Amino acid sequence: MKFISYTYTPAPALPDVRLTCVITRQDDNGQDEVIETQYQIHKQHRDRNPDKSQWIISCEDEVSVFAKTIGEGEIVDGQYMWGLFIPKVKPEVLGITDKKLPSKIAKFDNGIHNGFWHGYPAEYLNKNQDIPPYNVLFQWHKAGIITTATMKKIKGGQPCNL
Amino acid sequence: MQLVDSTNTPLAPLKIIVPGSYFDCQIYRGKLYLWTMDGSVRVYDWNRLINHVIMTKFQERLPFVFGFMEGNFLYDKKVSYIFGEEGYSSVLMKQYQSLYNQTIVITSEELSTAILQELDLPLNELPTDTEVYANNVYFAVDKGVYRRVLHNSASDPSIGPKDTKLWDCRILSLRANKYPQIALSAGSDGLFELNLVKEEAIRPKALENVEETKVYRISGKPSSFSNYSYLSVFSSSYVDESFMALFNWKPISNIDIAKLGSKDLKVYRDFDAVIDEKQIFGGSEESDICWGIDDKIYRIKDNVLSVLKFNNAANLERGEDYYMPLKNVNLPNNIGRPISAGSTYFGIVLEFTNGVIVLRSDGFITTILDEVIRWRVYPRSKNYLNHLHLIYDDRLEVYSFNHDCLVNQATKRIGIEYVPDEEPAYKSKSSSKASLAVAFSSDIQLQSGDFNDFNLDDFDFPF
Numbered sequence: 001m002k003f004i005s006y007t008y009t010p011a012p013a014l015p016d017v018r019l020t021c022v023i024t025r026q027d028d029n030g031q032d033e034v035i036e037t038q039y040q041i042h043k044q045h046r047d048r049n050p051d052k053s054q055w056i057i058s059c060e061d062e063v064s065v066f067a068k069t070i071g072e073g074e075i076v077d078g079q080y081m082w083g084l085f086i087p088k089v090k091p092e093v094l095g096i097t098d099k100k101l102p103s104k105i106a107k108f109d110n111g112i113h114n115g116f117w118h119g120y121p122a123e124y125l126n127k128n129q130d131i132p133p134y135n136v137l138f139q140w141h142k143a144g145i146i147t148t149a150t151m152k153k154i155k156g157g158q159p160c161n162l
Numbered sequence: 163m164q165l166v167d168s169t170n171t172p173l174a175p176l177k178i179i180v181p182g183s184y185f186d187c188q189i190y191r192g193k194l195y196l197w198t199m200d201g202s203v204r205v206y207d208w209n210r211l212i213n214h215v216i217m218t219k220f221q222e223r224l225p226f227v228f229g230f231m232e233g234n235f236l237y238d239k240k241v242s243y244i245f246g247e248e249g250y251s252s253v254l255m256k257q258y259q260s261l262y263n264q265t266i267v268i269t270s271e272e273l274s275t276a277i278l279q280e281l282d283l284p285l286n287e288l289p290t291d292t293e294v295y296a297n298n299v300y301f302a303v304d305k306g307v308y309r310r311v312l313h314n315s316a317s318d319p320s321i322g323p324k325d326t327k328l329w330d331c332r333i334l335s336l337r338a339n340k341y342p343q344i345a346l347s348a349g350s351d352g353l354f355e356l357n358l359v360k361e362e363a364i365r366p367k368a369l370e371n372v373e374e375t376k377v378y379r380i381s382g383k384p385s386s387f388s389n390y391s392y393l394s395v396f397s398s399s400y401v402d403e404s405f406m407a408l409f410n411w412k413p414i415s416n417i418d419i420a421k422l423g424s425k426d427l428k429v430y431r432d433f434d435a436v437i438d439e440k441q442i443f444g445g446s447e448e449s450d451i452c453w454g455i456d457d458k459i460y461r462i463k464d465n466v467l468s469v470l471k472f473n474n475a476a477n478l479e480r481g482e483d484y485y486m487p488l489k490n491v492n493l494p495n496n497i498g499r500p501i502s503a504g505s506t507y508f509g510i511v512l513e514f515t516n517g518v519i520v521l522r523s524d525g526f527i528t529t530i531l532d533e534v535i536r537w538r539v540y541p542r543s544k545n546y547l548n549h550l551h552l553i554y555d556d557r558l559e560v561y562s563f564n565h566d567c568l569v570n571q572a573t574k575r576i577g578i579e580y581v582p583d584e585e586p587a588y589k590s591k592s593s594s595k596a597s598l599a600v601a602f603s604s605d606i607q608l609q610s611g612d613f614n615d616f617n618l619d620d621f622d623f624p625f
Contacts, residue, residue: 099401126384126401128332128349134287134304148199148555149535152185155290157334157349157386159400159501161515161533 002026003071013059015043025071038116039066045120053121055095065106081108082132095121104162173564174262176229180558189546190294205279215272222257229562233548236567237580279320295338302333329377335387345395347385353397363418364430380407381436389455392474393431396454404452408434442485450499456578467491469575488575492615506539507547508563509577523577524565525613574611
């Protein structure tokens with residue numbers, strides 16, 4: 001899958017406002033596919049709540065990370081996706097974990113119960129469920145985004161060079 | 163890649179390079195197991211590679227035998243006579259020094275002459291961690307812990323075809339002891355143990371097993387990686403306090419003795435308590451990293467390495483303690499915070515994001531620059547206890563560290579104390595009585611291993 005573009009309404013993106021995102025992506029046969037989905041920026045990941053990981057990127061950037069993740073990735077266990085914030089060449093810090101560590105990985109949850117996506121900076125060192133699954137890591141590795149050493153370390157819940 | 167040694171050493175480390183892209187490796191009973199990045203597991207005849215590929219290129223033979231195939235030979239008191247006799251000793255030292263300066267590579271063609279088996283990657287996933295134990299390879303993938311049987315006989319080198327699922331929890335690290343158990347670090351889910359004891363009567367009674375498995379929950383405290391300290395488990399965490407799960411021998415009840423029938427067992431291993439790092443070391447400061455194996459527990463805070471001697475058999479009624487502080491060792495300035503650490507007989511391995519440092523038991527430092535995918539040491543092995551395996555993007559480097567046989571095992575602070583197999587390690591290792599039994603010839607001047615600073619000659623620390 002290749003991410004092409006996205007739009008969302010209403011703009012600008014604000015916390016606790018349900019956004020409708022329209023994402024265009026291209027499959028392996030070159031066919032465009034348009035996905036419409038809903039995303040909500042959760043206030044609790046932006047209000048300095050010490051028990052929750054906090055985004056440090058703007059609301060617009062959070063939505064862009066989500067849109068690119070939908071555009072390129074696959075849903076894991078019917079519920080989750082993992083994404084990266086790559087404004088230039090390399091993944092950059094997108095948030096701070098509740099252990100006050102920088103996070104470069106976003107985790108998105110499609111909210112099986114409420115029907116819309118939300119996301120937060122993942123705490124892969126601290127929470128097993130925040131470690132991206134092998135298929136996600138392998139995809140990032142294959143795309144040249146992470147090295148083999150980084151893949152091994154994230155998989156093992158170790159500090160790394162990401 | 164650059165290897166930096168702080169100064170010339172009596173028995174220099176040797177290195178063999180195996181080109182290729184690998185994700186994991188194990189060495190066990192003469193076989194080298196490689197998990198490749200192209201999705202296969204390959205098994206090579208390691209002894210053949212050393213005997214018939216490497217040694218045919220060099221005049222020197224003993225450093226290869228001692229260094230790469232029979233690592234425990236150097237500790238043998240009979241072999242120690244070689245070092246005691248100046249003529250032999252100087253020849254051997256020169257051989258090591260000469261080989262130290264050479265790049266020894268096994269080419270792809272040479273490697274292919276020793277391949278025994280190639281199979282598809284089990285479960286189509288590169289493993290988070292692996293461990294080889296009692297003719298089985300245990301491996302952790304996202305969906306849990308699995309086992310494959312290794313060769314059933316000496317003539318059959320194959321890895322079996324069937325994956326047996328042992329538990330469906332995501333495990334970050336697994337390490338075996340010999341009693342026989344495997345410590346399972348499950349990150350935020352805590353520390354567990356797979357207990358392979360067959361008889362129910364001698365399984366832990368102070369712990370509960372998970373559902374209908376042979377896995378026992380030891381602690382809910384976060385566990386990033388762990389290792390055995392004799393009967394006990396030392397659990398390290400990147401985000402929380404490290405701790406020791408203390409186990410001891412307990413008397414078997416008469417009922418259980420009856421259940422065991424003819425087996426002449428009087429004690430079994432059971433859990434006692436979780437002891438936090440701060441209780442063990444005292445004070446209230448968080449460490450940069452803390453880990454333990456066998457007789458030593460280490461903690462790094464800033465540039466100071468604190469060392470404790472662990473005695474699992476301490477008799478508390480006689481006033482003995484489980485933990486005896488040894489003198490701190492100063493680390494080089496600005497060493498930084500390691501991202502992983504471990505210890506074996508020849509020293510301590512510290513991994514940084516840009517390389518690996520080996521703090522050696524003789525006080526020297528070996529620095530290996532380059533981001534490493536994975537490193538392994540094999541302290542439970544007899545033949546490969548002196549190996550350090552480093553996997554890089556395009557090669558495996560097999561290091562052999564050989565200096566530790568010349569270090570006084572009773573007084574050394576860096577690295578596990580070597581005790582001959584015939585000694586019951588869990589009883590006597592910590593008091594160092596057993597180490598005195600490693601009777602080197604009196605002609606040999608052993609290094610004390612009891613130093614306060616590492617040997618650095620204006621060494622510019624690279625990371």
